[in-house]
Amino acid sequence: MPDLMSHLLIGLILAEMLNVKKKSIVVLGALVPDILAKIHLAYFYVGIEQPLTFVHFHTPLMAFLLSVVIAPLFQYKMFTTILYFNMGSISHFLADFPIKHFTEVGTIFFFPFSTKGYTLNWVWPEQSIYIFITTLLVYLLIKAVKAKNL
Numbered sequence: 001m002p003d004l005m006s007h008l009l010i011g012l013i014l015a016e017m018l019n020v021k022k023k024s025i026v027v028l029g030a031l032v033p034d035i036l037a038k039i040h041l042a043y044f045y046v047g048i049e050q051p052l053t054f055v056h057f058h059t060p061l062m063a064f065l066l067s068v069v070i071a072p073l074f075q076y077k078m079f080t081t082i083l084y085f086n087m088g089s090i091s092h093f094l095a096d097f098p099i100k101h102f103t104e105v106g107t108i109f110f111f112p113f114s115t116k117g118y119t120l121n122w123v124w125p126e127q128s129i130y131i132f133i134t135t136l137l138v139y140l141l142i143k144a145v146k147a148k149n150l
């Protein structure tokens with residue numbers, strides 16, 4: 001997984017490129033898959049046995065279900081909220097796709113039909129600093145171009 005800042009920037013870039021007005025919903029969708037999948041860390045810090053696995057929260061289906069559940073909490077149209085949230089979560093899973101893994105098997109795209117993980121094995125997680133720098137430069141470039149056009 002790229003770091004959360006890279007996921008945030010990728011969501012912002014997507015929202016800027018598609019002229020989405022509610023960028024925060026896209027960014028929320030881009031961040032939530034990793035946050036939900038890390039719930040088990042609370043058990044680690046408390047020092048109790050983990051009763052459940054949260055790995056399957058890091059899947060497109062669970063992101064979609066979460067978007068349907070939380071969409072009424074927003075003041076925007078439900079369909080718009082679900083669409084923007086899932087744009088962000090799809091960007092998250094596509095950004096995770098090229099990452100190499102030692103122990104994990106990759107991104108589980110087709111849960112619950114399959115738990116097979118997919119990865120392109122291109123980038124080690126510690127190399128995500130390059131993704132962060134690149135996405136930051138792309139985002140700043142987009143903002144500069146948009147500011148000049150106004």
Ligand SMILES: [Zn+2]
Nearest residue numbers: 001033034096
């Ligand atoms: Zn992830």
